[in-house]
Amino acid sequence: MSPRARTARTKEDQGHEAAGQAPRAGDLTRTKILHSAEDLFGEHGFDGVSVRQIALAAGVPVALVNYHFGGKEGLYRAIFEMRSPAIVDDRLAGLRLAELEPNPDRKLELIIRALIVPMIHLRNTEKNSSYARILARETSSPSRHSKEIIGEFFDPVARKVTEAMMQALPDRRPEEIHWAYHTMIGAMVFIMADTGRINRLSDGTCDPDDEMSTATHLVALLHAALKHGRVPEPPRKGNL
Amino acid sequence: MSPRARTARTKEDQGHEAAGQAPRAGDLTRTKILHSAEDLFGEHGFDGVSVRQIALAAGVPVALVNYHFGGKEGLYRAIFEMRSPAIVDDRLAGLRLAELEPNPDRKLELIIRALIVPMIHLRNTEKNSSYARILARETSSPSRHSKEIIGEFFDPVARKVTEAMMQALPDRRPEEIHWAYHTMIGAMVFIMADTGRINRLSDGTCDPDDEMSTATHLVALLHAALKHGRVPEPPRKGNL
């Protein structure tokens, strides 16, 4: 069979890349495939791309994909293993920063920024823009496979964010916090999906490529939503 | 060839179903296929389902799909032609209602409701829940095909909504209106996608199946976002 297949040593490759710990021969091929896959998956989705197209784009024989990643699913997972840590770590760092802020209003904004800015930044970093699209697709897909991947890679940090929100907004019911959180994720993910609709409908006034402007607007809107968006009635049953 | 292929007479079938105007023989088959397709496309996306799976679920031979809809794409389009008018009309009706409201604050809320409530309602109407998922997928997909379909069926009403928003919030720059609009769409579409993540992360406290509660929370949050979410600085270039 294959000596080291599956999604084995991806952490070493990306995680501590600086300390050159035995870069093997196949690593160049790995990253070539990984990048092509990222682009194509981002554009057409998991089912919309064949391994052959990826291999062709990467300029390698098809068999190499199976050798290095143990199949199409393994390749897909490898993309998440490569990219996710960066966002998650950035978010956690942002949350730690928010904890230090005494002013409750500023604190709330910092939490929102911790959630949003890493992703916006990711999207606008040349090489990673496709991953943002992949993430957008996956986040809003109801399939079992998507749930597993998102759950594994992003649920932990999601819980941290909601906890921080509860602390920053102590007068809200958990229900309100969670709806607010998913409103934020939805808005963010939609803009990250990059359908071009924003540019189209705004006649070019709004441009997601403008990292600064996008973040400013999105944070302002979501900050207002969280700060002033109280739900009037406590949730008694049978109200119509 | 096929006498009447393509996506011909879908309006007659669904639109004015009451007045029985010549229900042809194949109409039952058509709707069987249409419904199965809706479910499967909603669950796995366009590329995630094969025509054979759809035919199998509908209990008809594969060839009938091509006969009635002229191919897979035609079938997909037919779903939009069947479902879209209902939402679009509901939204337009909601917008007309909002125009009559004198109180600017209430007016803004009515506009938001006009955009959101029809879709939430659609999602929670037994038969149509899958279409909401299809719509969510398609709205946040960057592929050319998705752009075309969404553009054709939903851009017109989108422009009406943004126009109404500009009237209700005359002190905002167009830029702000458009970011706000896409924030709304994103939040809504994400919740409609129905990934189960909301239930999971909130430990069941939030349930998108509860139409009333979902609408209340979402409208409250977005209303606050639009009302208080001003962007501080005018967009001068080169700000860092």
Next chain:
DNA sequence: AAAAATCTTGTCAACTTGTTCAAATCTGCT
């Protein structure tokens, strides 16, 4: 230098994909 592990390559088989075809059946109309 020899041996062992790793990496690359072209090809293959088993299977699924969307679509088409000719023949059969059903339908309503004169």
Next chain:
DNA sequence: AGCAGATTTGAACAAGTTGACAAGATTTTT
């Protein structure tokens, strides 16, 4: 009853799918 058009059917098609293999090339270790 008979006919024309609409509908249904099962089979077939060409093209593309994934994953696997053995054999060769390369690198690393002994």
